[in-house]
Amino acid sequence: MSGFLLRLYIAGRSAISQRAEQNLFQLQRLIEPDCKVEIIDVVTRPELAEQAGILATPTLSYEHPERPRRVIGDLSDTKRVLEFLGFRAQEKDGRAIEPKEKNA
Amino acid sequence: MSAQDAEVEVPDVLERVKTGVAAFDELVTGGLPRARTTVVGGTPGSGKTIFAIQFLAHGISECSENGVLVTFEESPADIDSNMRGFGWDLTAWRKAGCLAVVDASPPTKDELVIGDFDLLGLLSRIQHAARSVNAKRIVLDSLTQLFDHFIGDPKVLRRELFRITDALKKADLTVLMTAERNAEYGEITRHRLEEFIADNVVILRNVLQREKRRRTIEVLKMRGSHHAEGESPFTILGRDEGPGAHGLVAVPLSSLRLEQQSSTVRVTSGNRAIDEMCGGGFFRDSVTLVSGATGTGKTLLVTNFLAGGVAAGERAILFGFEESRGQLFRNASGWGVDFAAMEAEGKLKVFCLYPEAQGLADHLLAIQNLVDEVQPNRIAIDSISALERVAPDVGFREFLISLTSFIKKREIAGLYTATSKSLIGGESASEQHISTLTDSIILLRYMQEQDVMHRGLMVLKMRGSEHAKEIRRFTIDGSGMHLGEPFKGAPNVFSSGEPDYYQR
The missing domain is CATH 3.40.50.300 (P-loop containing nucleotide triphosphate hydrolases)
Known part of the structure; x- marks a missing residue:
C-alpha cells in the first residue's frame, strides 16, 4: 500500500511553523513506504482548521482510515513521532535515525 | 473637544454591554465593559453555561449583536438541547446567521503532544467564526476543560490564552469565559485563570444553607469601573415558569442609591x-x-x-x-x-x-x-x-x-x-x-x-x-x-x- 496522507496544520510563517515543516520533510524521507504530505496554513484556511477541529498548531494529522492519530508540537523528537504514528524508519541515505538530544 | 486633542483617544466612560440579566447589569453600572474579558467562575451546576448563553441570547435578540460560542466541554448539540428550556434556539440563530459555533470539545482521536506548540489553530477558528457572523460577543465555555486537555503544559496554555484574549479584545469583541471552581469559597478558579486573562471576575455560587440551596452572584473584580460588592441572590427560571424574565434571573438587592422619592401624600x-x-x-x-x-x-x-x-x-x-x-x-x-x-x-x-x-x-x-x-x-x-x-x-x-x-x-x-x-x-x-x-x-x-x-x-x-x-x-x-x-x-x-x- 502507498499514498497515505500526512497533513500538517501550521499557523503562518512563525519560527515554530518552519521548524515543524522542516522536521516533517525529514520524517517524510525516513518513512517507508512513501507518503504524501499536505501543509495547511490555518491563518489563510481557517475553514479547513474548523473542519478538522484543530486547536493547537502545529498539528500533524495522520489520516488513517481505522485509527487516525494526531501529533501536536514541532515534531522535533523524530523517534517518538515515528513510534506514535507506527512507522518503520528506513535508513535511505545510509544514516541511522538518532533521537534528538533532549534539551534540559 | 478635549478628547480629540489627546494623542491617544481613550474613552472616559467604558461602553457597556448588557448581559440580559437585568439586575446583574445594575450591579456593574450598566453591563460588562465592551472589548474586555470577563471570567465567570463557579462550581459545577452553578449556572455558568446558562449565564454565558444568556449573554449571547440577549445580544442576538435584544441588541442586534451577533455572537460566537466556543465550546470546550459539551458538544454543540448538547448545549442546544439543554438551552431549549429557556427558550433559546441555537440552531435557529445559526441558520439565521446570528450565531457561529466553534466546537472545541475533546477529540476522539488519539493525540500526543511532542514539543512546543501554540493555540493559533483555535484563534484562527474563533476569528473566522467571528468574521462570518460579524460577531460582537464571544463566549468560551469552559476554559478549565481546555486546560485539562493540555494538562501537561500549563505555561504554554497561559501564554496562549493571553494571546487569544488579547487578539479578541483588539478586535473590539466582548469576551465572556467560564471557569470551574473546586469550592464555593476559597481559590477563585482552578488553574488560577483569572490572574492573567481576566479584566473582570464574576462568581456564581450555589451554597447549601440549612437544607436550602442559595444561589448568588458576586462581582469580584471589575477593572476600571465601579461595581456593587457582595453576593446578590439569583434564581434560574425556565421559559415555562411564568411570565417575566427567564434564564438566570438576578434579584435586585438594595439599589445602589436610595433614590425613591418620599411622598407626603x-x-x-x-x-x-x-x-x-x-x-x-x-x-x-x-x-x-x-x-x-x-x-x-x-x-x-x-x-x-x-x-x-x-x-x-x-x-x-x-x-x-x-x-x-x-x-x-x-x-x-x-x-x-x-x-x-x-x-x-x-x-x-x-x-x-x-x-x-x-x-x-x-x-x-x-x-x-x-x-x-x-x-x-x-x-x-x-x-x-x-x-x-x-x-x-x-x-x-x-x-x-x-x-x-x-x-x-x-x-x-x-x-x-x-x-x-x-x-x-x-x-x-x-x-x-x-x-x-x-x-x-x-x-x-x-x-x-x-x-x-x-x-x-x-x-x-x-x-x-x-x-x-x-x-x-x-x-x-x-x-x-x-x-x-x-x-x-x-x-x-x-x-x-x-x-x-x-x-x-
Whole structure:
C-alpha cells in the first residue's frame, strides 16, 4: 500500500511553523513506504482548521482510515513521532535515525 | 473637544454591554465593559453555561449583536438541547446567521503532544467564526476543560490564552469565559485563570444553607469601573415558569442609591382612628409593619387596609402566606368586607402561596411579576414572618430589603404583618430585621389588666410624621376593629412574662 496522507496544520510563517515543516520533510524521507504530505496554513484556511477541529498548531494529522492519530508540537523528537504514528524508519541515505538530544 | 486633542483617544466612560440579566447589569453600572474579558467562575451546576448563553441570547435578540460560542466541554448539540428550556434556539440563530459555533470539545482521536506548540489553530477558528457572523460577543465555555486537555503544559496554555484574549479584545469583541471552581469559597478558579486573562471576575455560587440551596452572584473584580460588592441572590427560571424574565434571573438587592422619592401624600389605613393616631394616615410610598402575637388582629388590619384602599378608588393586591384564599375571604366577610365582590370588580387581587413552595428569590420574583401585572396602589403581605421559615438569616434579610425597596420604587403603600412568637410582648428575630426597614410600625399586643386580657394597639414608629404615643385599647366585632380609650398605667409592652407594674 502507498499514498497515505500526512497533513500538517501550521499557523503562518512563525519560527515554530518552519521548524515543524522542516522536521516533517525529514520524517517524510525516513518513512517507508512513501507518503504524501499536505501543509495547511490555518491563518489563510481557517475553514479547513474548523473542519478538522484543530486547536493547537502545529498539528500533524495522520489520516488513517481505522485509527487516525494526531501529533501536536514541532515534531522535533523524530523517534517518538515515528513510534506514535507506527512507522518503520528506513535508513535511505545510509544514516541511522538518532533521537534528538533532549534539551534540559 | 478635549478628547480629540489627546494623542491617544481613550474613552472616559467604558461602553457597556448588557448581559440580559437585568439586575446583574445594575450591579456593574450598566453591563460588562465592551472589548474586555470577563471570567465567570463557579462550581459545577452553578449556572455558568446558562449565564454565558444568556449573554449571547440577549445580544442576538435584544441588541442586534451577533455572537460566537466556543465550546470546550459539551458538544454543540448538547448545549442546544439543554438551552431549549429557556427558550433559546441555537440552531435557529445559526441558520439565521446570528450565531457561529466553534466546537472545541475533546477529540476522539488519539493525540500526543511532542514539543512546543501554540493555540493559533483555535484563534484562527474563533476569528473566522467571528468574521462570518460579524460577531460582537464571544463566549468560551469552559476554559478549565481546555486546560485539562493540555494538562501537561500549563505555561504554554497561559501564554496562549493571553494571546487569544488579547487578539479578541483588539478586535473590539466582548469576551465572556467560564471557569470551574473546586469550592464555593476559597481559590477563585482552578488553574488560577483569572490572574492573567481576566479584566473582570464574576462568581456564581450555589451554597447549601440549612437544607436550602442559595444561589448568588458576586462581582469580584471589575477593572476600571465601579461595581456593587457582595453576593446578590439569583434564581434560574425556565421559559415555562411564568411570565417575566427567564434564564438566570438576578434579584435586585438594595439599589445602589436610595433614590425613591418620599411622598407626603397620605392614604388611609382603612381605619379612621388609626389614621388619626398616625397623623392623618400612612404615606403613599411607605411600608408599614403590623406586629403582634397570633389572634391580636393583624389580618383584620390587613383587611381594613385593603378595603379602605378599594373604597378610595385604589387597586389593591394581597399575598397570603399563612391562610388559604377561602379562609381569608371568610375572615373578611366576618368583618363586613366582601373580597369576592372587590375581585369581581377588578379592584383586588388575592394570591395565596405556601411559603415552602419555592425559595425566597422565586417568591420575590413572583411578587414583582404580579405587581407589575396588576399595577396596584397598595400591597399587603400576610405574613412576612411566615417567609422567614424558608430561609433564615441573610437570605431573609436580603429578601426584605429587595421587596421593600421594590415597593417604595413603585410608590405603592405597603403593609406587612409579622407574628411575634410570644403572646405577651417580646420581640422576634424577624421583627428586628423588619423594623429597621419599614417606615412605620404598629404593635398589637395582648395586655393584662388585673384579671382581664385586653388588646392594645400602639404606633411605635412613623417615619417623617408625628404620631400618637399612647397605647389604645381595641375590640373586634362583626363590623371590624374599634379603638377605645388609652391604657392608663399600662404594662411594658416589650417585656415578656410578668408585667413590671404587677410587682410594684
